[in-house]
Amino acid sequence: MNKTKIKWNVIAYFVMITFTLLTIAPIVWMILNSFKPHSDIVRNPLSPPTSLYLQNFVRSWVQGHLGVYFYNSIFYSMISTVLTVIIAMGSGYALSKFRYNFSKIIYMFYTLGLLITVHSVIVPLFIMETKLGIANTRLGVIIPYIAFGLPFQVFLATTYVKGIPDAMQESAIIDGANYLQVFFTIILPIATPIISTMFIYTFLGNWNEFILVQTLTSEIAIRSLPVGINSFAGGMSRDYGLQFSALVIGTVPMIIFYLIFRDKIAQGFAAGATKE
Amino acid sequence: MTFKQQKMASYWLLIAPGLILFAAVIVFPVFYSFSLSFTKWSGYGKSLFVGLENYRNIFSDPVFLHGLRNNMLIVAISVFGQIPLGFLLAYMLHRKMVRGGEFYQTMIFLPITISPVVVALLWNQIFSSSGIVTALIRNFSGNSQYVMKIFEDKSQAIIPILFVLLWMHTGTYMIIYLANLQKINPSVLEAAQIDGATEGQMFFRIILPSMVGTITTTAIFAIAGSLKAFDLIYAMTGGGPAHFTEVIAIYMYTNTFKYYKYGFGSAVSIIIVLLSVGLILILQSASKKIEKKYE
Known part of the structure; x- marks a missing residue:
């Protein structure tokens, strides 16, 4: 050597x-x-625990309402992820296979949407939701979750569906199927790989989302885990044991999720930075 | 229904839900925000048109300017820290310089799953008086009374946050570069090796040129991400102490939701959009020049 x-x-x-x-x-x-x-x-901040002291977990779970937050996080993440992926796939199919000229304009709008962050619209969003009476409701969280997921997911879906050969769609149409049937029976099954990437990527983003729930909700009953952990560990608790156990409760499920789906998460991130 | 009508109807059925949501939650609020930014409004009652007054006040506020400076430091640490380090790691893994690359890759990418809020609170513990940093310094320096004072210094308070950002995001860049390095045709590299090219020559003549596009795209992400840096800092310091770690997004948030200055807050958010678009345009034109050089 x-x-x-x-x-x-x-x-x-x-x-x-x-x-x-x-x-x-x-x-x-x-x-x-x-x-x-x-x-x-x-x-002794650096020494390992001398006994298995589980009291922190019991107390932070109960005092910090972590059970409620946990449930809400699952609720928001699941529902908005499923809807985001279905809507994005439908848009991706329409934008890539229908050959209408205005598709390009719609696609460009979504691409510009990638540059707009939650922070630039949070003020008007809060005002609008208050006026419509959906601030402080679950619906008021799910709607912006879907909308902010869309630009990137539409991009992923469109790029993938474009790569599916036209011949498959055409022969089905000649056999008398309509476009919606083609979408559900041909496109969706072929697109399973990208659907799972989209699902996992979006789920991860929604699970960790903070500012929307922080701004648009004020009741414990409908807040999510990141917001709950922040108000709990940041404000009330001077007990470091409780803080650490709350952080572990917020982290460990995601580490397991990560160890199972690492490749899919990586694909989602890599796809975003790949040109063409 | 004719075939054409059926096609058109299916198209709009597939496209409409997304488009309506997108327009209502993103497009409309951007314009709404723009029009609010020229007014004075506290949330109820009538809003008052004040022209450019909000913008003038923002740019003469030292708190905003310090926040802007912190944002630029965050941009700098992303572009000159996370990107080169991520690239270095990806390159080492791609060239199989270590055994068990899969393991290192899994570990270094891990912070991506952890919510910024949890990261913030965890690092607050690490930097606290009973945290890892203090304990290590006390052990090594022999000074058992050592206390960290970095957060009390106006110009240095942002440094720990920059470090945490590096900790959070370097793995993401590593993964992105790794995926793109794997797309380079290995036979090109083999041929170069047979022709006697050194590792350095292969890096500068083949690998780097084919990665310029990816690096530009990630730099765009980095800039856009840097300007919206919010969650982590909000949960870590809230911009404090005394606005030392303020960034524009937090400035916007406090002014709007704490002082109820909706018009003023909207003007700040418009500045965020304009800044990110501006920086991205500069970056794109710079990278076009670099790409031309390699053609």
Whole structure:
């Protein structure tokens, strides 16, 4: 082996291990501390727990209403993700296979939408929802979740459906099927790979969303996990054990989700930055 | 219904739900925000047209200017920190310089699943007086009374936040670059290797030129993402202490929802849109020049 190659391998190992430790250490530390009582965390922040102290979890779950927040997060993420993906697939099919000229304009609108962030419309959105009476309701959260998911998901769907050969659609149409039948019986089944990527990517985004729920809701009963954890751990609790257990409750389900779906999540992110 | 009508009807049936939602939640509010930005309005009663007064007040407010400076630092850490580091990691993994690359990749990409709010609170603990950083410094320096003072300094308070942003996002860039590096035809690299090209030559003549497009796109993401940096900072410091870690999005939020200055807040959000579009245009023209150089 030549020397420069070995030198590069050493550097590469050093870089990889450093990054991995930097990423993992805080998470491991958080999990370890969640099993320690407050006094123990303050006195010996770096030492591992001496016994399996589960009281933090019981108390933060009950006092912090984490059960309610957890349920709401699942509710918002599931419903808006399913609707976003169905709507985006329908739009993607229409935009890529119908060959109307105005499709290009609609597609361009969605692309511009990628640049608009929640923060630039949150003020009018709040005013509109208050006027319509849907502020502080579940509907008032789900609608913007879907709308903000759309630009990127329409982009993913359109790009994918464009790649499906026209011949499949044409022969079905000649056999007398209508376009909606083609969509449900041909396009959707073929597009399963992109649908699962879209689903997982959107779900992840919705699960971690913060500012919309923070602004548009004010009742514990309809708030989601990130907002709940923030108000709970940031405000009321001086007990570090409770804070750490709340953070673990917010993190561990997503780490499991990640370990199962890592490739799909990666595909979603990679697809966004690929030109053509 | 004729065939043509049936086709047209199906088209609108498929397109309408998305388009209506998109128009109602994104397009209309952008224009609404624009018109609000020229008014003074506290949420009820009549709004008062004030022309450009909001914009003038914003740009003469030192809090906003400090926030803008912090945003630019965030842009800088994304473009000159996350992107090169992400690229370096991706390149090392792609060239198989380490064994078990899959493992490192999984670990470094992991922060992507964690909600920014959780990341914020976790790092607040890490930087707290009973956190990892203080404990390590106390152990190594022998000074058992050491306290971190970085958050009390106006110009440095943003540094820990920049570090956390780096921690959160470098893995994402790594994944994006890795996916795109894998698209480079390996036979081109093999041929170059047979012709005696060194690792450095292959990197600068083949790999880097084919990645210019991807790097530009990710830089656009980075800029757009940097200007909307909100969740993390909001949960970590709320812009404090004394506005030291203020960013534009938080400035907008406090003015609107704490002081009920809806017109003023809208003007700030319009500035966010204009800034991100402006920066992206500059970046695109710069990258076109680079791409031409490689053609």
